[in-house]
Amino acid sequence: MRPFHLAIPVTDLAAARHFYGQVFGCPEGRSAETWVDFDFFGHQLVVHLAPPAAITRNAVDGDAVPVPHFGMVLDWAGWEALAARITAAGHVFEIAPHVRFAGQPGEQGTFFLFDPAGNALEFKAMRHPENLFAR
Structure with a gap:
């Protein structure tokens, strides 16, 4: 990639x-x-x-997801380690680490937070990485 x-x-x-x-x-x-x-x-x-970007929200599996956002798809261990690192640094999650789409092909761990300028970030890990684009 x-x-x-x-x-x-x-x-x-x-x-x-x-x-x-x-x-x-x-x-x-x-x-x-x-x-x-x-x-x-x-x-x-x-x-x-630059001036901060405007944020809106969309409903995704029960969460009010900030839009726009960007982030990374990590492996499960890396996702857990990053969540722990962010927690240890004292940063607050906008959407706390949890599993979304449980039992479905797109099952994933996800969390959201904002950087100091208000940019929304999402970090996720796929339960089955081969299903990243599965329907």
């Missing part, structure tokens, strides 16, 4: 550096006065100083 590139708005570069660099453990790449690159699980995430 080829890495994606995603640029998102942040309102405070120091807070973004702490959140993505320290809480998530993402190595920092290039930077300038108004932006910073991160190695986001092998993908290029760039945070740019």
Whole structure:
């Protein structure tokens, strides 16, 4: 799989550096006065100083999911470890870690949180990774 590139708005570069660099453990790449690159699980995430994005919500399996959002599909152990790391750092989940679509082909662990600029992130792990796109 080829890495994606995603640029998102942040309102405070120091807070973004702490959140993505320290809480998530993402190595920092290039930077300038108004932006910073991160190695986001092998993908290029760039945070740019800009006004925050508007968030709406959609119902998904009983949760009010923030839109837009982005994140990663991790293996189950990595998903649990990241949830524990975020908890240990004292960050609050918007939607706490839980299993969604239980007993269905798309069964997955999921959690949501916001970065300091209000960008919504989802991290998930598929019970059966081969079913990522199953109907």
